[in-house]
Amino acid sequence: MITKITYEKMVTKLSKSPKAIKNSIRTEDFHILHMGYCMQGELLELLIAIENKDYENIIEEVGDFCFYFQGSLTFFKLHSVEQLIYQDHCKNNFITEEGKFFKLHSVEQLIYQDHCKNNFITEEGKFLSSFEKAVEHYCDIIKKYIFYKKELPNYKYLFALTQFIYYKLQLKLNTVSNITIINCLEANMKKLAIRFGENYDYSNQAAIDRKDKK
Numbered sequence: 001m002i003t004k005i006t007y008e009k010m011v012t013k014l015s016k017s018p019k020a021i022k023n024s025i026r027t028e029d030f031h032i033l034h035m036g037y038c039m040q041g042e043l044l045e046l047l048i049a050i051e052n053k054d055y056e057n058i059i060e061e062v063g064d065f066c067f068y069f070q071g072s073l074t075f076f077k078l079h080s081v082e083q084l085i086y087q088d089h090c091k092n093n094f095i096t097e098e099g100k101f102f103k104l105h106s107v108e109q110l111i112y113q114d115h116c117k118n119n120f121i122t123e124e125g126k127f128l129s130s131f132e133k134a135v136e137h138y139c140d141i142i143k144k145y146i147f148y149k150k151e152l153p154n155y156k157y158l159f160a161l162t163q164f165i166y167y168k169l170q171l172k173l174n175t176v177s178n179i180t181i182i183n184c185l186e187a188n189m190k191k192l193a194i195r196f197g198e199n200y201d202y203s204n205q206a207a208i209d210r211k212d213k214k
Contacts, residue, residue, distance in 0.1 A: 008138025
């Protein structure tokens with residue numbers, strides 16, 4: 001390959017300037033950018049905890065992941081994580097208190113989910129079979145929406161995808177322990193009540209001090 005510029009200069013030329021990025025993002029979109037970025041970080045920490053079979057940390061990391069996941073659900077005006085725990089017959093599954101699944105299909109979910117093979121089917125016809133790949137796809141949607149101004153998938157698609165993420169997360173937990181997502185949400189709320197107070201009033205100083213870690 002013949003080129004007149006270095007790789008470093010190429011990257012510099014093709015990278016959007018901070019000013020251009022700032023001017024292209026709407027104020028309200030900073031929230032979903034925050035949620036999507038942090039979901040990926042929490043995903044990595046969760047996978048490490050699962051690999052090490054660090055059950056205490058698994059509970060904490062699932063709670064942290066669900067915090068940002070919920071923030072994204074709220075932005076897209078989808079269901080809440082708590083609603084995903086006990087789903088009615090119009091949804092994809094019913095989940096018992098023990099974290100077991102009873103499959104309950106709807107026509108909407110069957111558009112995007114291949115239940116027999118336990119996959120999610122993307123708009124491009126690709127099959128996602130793991131929790132990690134589903135989260136990666138979800139965060140990629142957020143990235144393209146924020147930075148490339150790509151139109152979001154339709155509501156039914158996002159609805160099915162986020163259900164699939166929840167479903168796969170509980171299945172992953174089932175392979176290592178009897179931990180349920182509800183356990184993790186309760187632990188997360190308890191931790192953040194210690195950190196920010198029972199009214200959950202955010203402050204940078206409280207986030208830095210982390211009273212729950214002392």
